[in-house]
Amino acid sequence: MTATTVESLDRAPTRVAPRTPPAPIPFARLLKVELIKMFDTRAGFWLMVSIAATALIATASVIAFAPDSALTYDSFGAAIGIPMTLLLPVMAILSVTSEWTQRSGLTTFTLVPHRGRVIWAKLVVSVAIGAVSIGLALAIGALGNVVGTAIAGVPTVWDISGNQIVLLVFANVLNLLIGFMLGVLIRNSPGAIVGFVVYSFVLPTLSMVLGNFQQWWADIRPWLDFNWAQGELYDGHLTSTEWAQLGVSGLIWLVVPLAIGLVMVMRSEVK
Amino acid sequence: MIDVTALTRTYGGLRAVDNVSFTAQPGRVTGFLGPNGAGKSTTMRVMVGLTPATSGSATVLGRKYADLPNPGREVGVLLDASAQHAGRTGRETLKIAARTMGLPLSSVDAMLETVSLTDKEAERRVKNYSLGMRQRLGIATALIGDPEVLILDEPANGLDPAGIRWMRDLLRGFANKGGTVLLSSHLLHEIEVIADDLVVIGQGRIVAQGTKAELLATAGTLVRSSNIAELSRAFDEHGIHAVASGPNGLRAEADADLIGKVALAAGVPLTELRAADGAGLEEMFLELTSETSREGAAA
Numbered sequence: 001m002t003a004t005t006v007e008s009l010d011r012a013p014t015r016v017a018p019r020t021p022p023a024p025i026p027f028a029r030l031l032k033v034e035l036i037k038m039f040d041t042r043a044g045f046w047l048m049v050s051i052a053a054t055a056l057i058a059t060a061s062v063i064a065f066a067p068d069s070a071l072t073y074d075s076f077g078a079a080i081g082i083p084m085t086l087l088l089p090v091m092a093i094l095s096v097t098s099e100w101t102q103r104s105g106l107t108t109f110t111l112v113p114h115r116g117r118v119i120w121a122k123l124v125v126s127v128a129i130g131a132v133s134i135g136l137a138l139a140i141g142a143l144g145n146v147v148g149t150a151i152a153g154v155p156t157v158w159d160i161s162g163n164q165i166v167l168l169v170f171a172n173v174l175n176l177l178i179g180f181m182l183g184v185l186i187r188n189s190p191g192a193i194v195g196f197v198v199y200s201f202v203l204p205t206l207s208m209v210l211g212n213f214q215q216w217w218a219d220i221r222p223w224l225d226f227n228w229a230q231g232e233l234y235d236g237h238l239t240s241t242e243w244a245q246l247g248v249s250g251l252i253w254l255v256v257p258l259a260i261g262l263v264m265v266m267r268s269e270v271k
Numbered sequence: 272m273i274d275v276t277a278l279t280r281t282y283g284g285l286r287a288v289d290n291v292s293f294t295a296q297p298g299r300v301t302g303f304l305g306p307n308g309a310g311k312s313t314t315m316r317v318m319v320g321l322t323p324a325t326s327g328s329a330t331v332l333g334r335k336y337a338d339l340p341n342p343g344r345e346v347g348v349l350l351d352a353s354a355q356h357a358g359r360t361g362r363e364t365l366k367i368a369a370r371t372m373g374l375p376l377s378s379v380d381a382m383l384e385t386v387s388l389t390d391k392e393a394e395r396r397v398k399n400y401s402l403g404m405r406q407r408l409g410i411a412t413a414l415i416g417d418p419e420v421l422i423l424d425e426p427a428n429g430l431d432p433a434g435i436r437w438m439r440d441l442l443r444g445f446a447n448k449g450g451t452v453l454l455s456s457h458l459l460h461e462i463e464v465i466a467d468d469l470v471v472i473g474q475g476r477i478v479a480q481g482t483k484a485e486l487l488a489t490a491g492t493l494v495r496s497s498n499i500a501e502l503s504r505a506f507d508e509h510g511i512h513a514v515a516s517g518p519n520g521l522r523a524e525a526d527a528d529l530i531g532k533v534a535l536a537a538g539v540p541l542t543e544l545r546a547a548d549g550a551g552l553e554e555m556f557l558e559l560t561s562e563t564s565r566e567g568a569a570a
Contacts, residue, residue: 019419024340025371033370040367041358042396103354106321107412110348111371113320113337270321 025112030121038095038129047091054083055137059144063151071148072157076141077168081234084137084172085200089179092126093192096183101190105270115265123180130176134169164236171233174250175200181254184261187268200227226253272297272451273318273420278327280313287313289475290327295453295468297419300446302466302483303455306560310475311455312350315424319348331420343372346420347413352405352428357398361388361408364397368412378415386411387437402429410438421445423454427461439465463552473560486555492527495520495543496534505537522547522554 038044058079066075096119099105112118149156160168179196186192204227211218222228222242226249232242273295280288288310295301305311316322318329320336331339331346339345355364365379383393386407397405406429413421421442427435442465446452456462462469469486471479479486496502499519506513506523511533513523519542523530527544534541547554 019345021339022341022344023373025373029371029373033367036370037367040360040363041356043358098356102356102358103351104356104359106350106354107368108371109321110319110350111343111368113339113342267323269316269323271316 034121034125051087051133055080055140059140063148068152068154071152072159073145074159076144080137080141085175088130088176089196092176092179093183095122095126097189097192100187109270130173134172167233167236181258185257223248273453274330276328279325281325286475291477293470293480295451297451298449299467300442300452300465301468302462303470305472309472312424343416345418347418348422349409349413350424352409355397360394360396362393365411369415372416382411382415406430420451425456427458459553471559478559491522491524491547492530493522493545493547494530496539496541498539502539505533509533
């Protein structure tokens with residue numbers, strides 16, 4: 001029976017002329033695709049919504065609960081900035097890890113067999129979304145500052161300098177890059193998010209405790225504790241020594257693990 | 272055209288793919304067969320660059336896969352229908368693929384229709400898809416770039432009988448237009464119906480390859496008789512090797528003409544005499560892979 005089925009099918013192959021190879025995939029297209037991928041999943045969509053929503057809630061809370069004297073741009077900026085320090089790294093983590101945890105990487109890395117280009121596109125898109133989010137947060141904060149002081153009938157205070165804004169954006173991008181690095185290194189969504197919590201909340205505490213008891217650690221801590229070094233960014237002013245400390249600790253805690261992660265991404269199997 | 276040359280992939284001491292060489296020709300469907308864990312999927316992953324080869328090489332259309340400028344336009348790949356983002360809708364999944372390849376989004380609707388996913392289904396998230404629907408979506412992703420080569424790992428898994436029939440016609444049509452199809456399956460009947468060429472793999476090594484006609488030619492002759500014991504004795508006398516096949520049946524390694532003569536000389540009435548087929552592939556498969564299969568020779 002099976003034999004007749006086979007024979008009855010027309011199997012004369014028709015020769016086709018060799019086709020010209022298609023044009024290579026431009027990097028701009030990868031950027032666009034990765035940008036869309038950030039928003040078109042359920043998790044991605046709600047993450048973006050929650051970034052905007054927490055900014056609005058934080059602004060409203062400052063207006064509702066802060067004393068009139070604290071209705072300054074700095075207060076609004078700080079309130080909005082806190083949820084950002086968690087949400088932006090999570091966004092960066094998911095952009096990388098979902099390819100492995102959701103296994104969509106099987107298609108992604110088959111359609112673009114150069115993993116470095118894909119990861120690079122994800123990095124550019126993550127940083128861009130991070131920068132836009134911070135810009136948006138500062139705008140919402142400014143609006144809150146104007147509206148809040150008008151409601152309270154107190155003068156509007158603009159107490160964040162341009163220099164501080166630049167450092168604030170830099171600090172948030174750095175924080176986002178930490179998330180990205182953990183995503184590349186761990187390549188598993190829950191694992192990388194837990195990793196981020198440990199990295200950002202547990203390790204600094206341990207470092208502080210160690211510093212309290214061991215003088216040698218207290219002495220070298222500024223050079224080795226990345227979190228400590230970043231703290232100055234939020235305060236808005238760094239001496240050249242503090243920049244050097246940020247560079248050294250960042251090299252150890254961000255650049256080196258990111259490089260290791262990238263090598264692993266290039267060599268690993270995508271299953 | 273797919274060329275695999277001396278491909279080896281080891282995991283520690285395990286040779287998951289061991290010196291595998293074969294060619295999948297344009298205009299033909301090449302079936303890739305093997306028991307679970309024989310190395311089919313690993314071989315296919317190496318072909319498309321998802322797993323690095325330990326040694327050896329694989330080329331598609333004469334180039335290494337990673338050197339294809341826009342692979343989706345030349346090679347359609349479906350390795351695992353379950354490997355899709357659960358939180359994305361079917362349509363969005365296909366759109367992402369179309370965008371990556373630089374195709375107009377109008378191709379997405381046409382392709383959804385080709386694989387019989389309705390508008391309503393396409394708007395659902397992949398999380399809520401059955402395996403059959405995921406296969407259709409995966410096939411759509413493989414086909415949307417209008418490729419010349421298809422590499423499909425177990426594409427019939429989870430499809431209903433109508434879906435399997437549809438898949439068969441689709442692949443036949445693709446090959447008839449000059450396309451190259453490499454498909455793996457453990458559904459032997461499917462492979463037997465669709466494949467022109469076969470590559471059989473066991474424990475990472477190729478145990479047989481050739482056209483289906485060549486490989487199944489060794490299946491021998493099926494003979495049935497009400498006096499099977501007498502017939503067996505006659506075969507033994509003539510040195511014809513035969514094994515039991517179904518009730519009152521033997522599969523003999525000789526052509527039908529000789530079997531008929533032997534039976535006549537022995538005075539044994541036959542109820543059936545024909546070239547063994549149907550189960551041929553299954554028997555060949557079990558025979559070829561018996562040394563390497565989990566169940567051992569008893570299978």
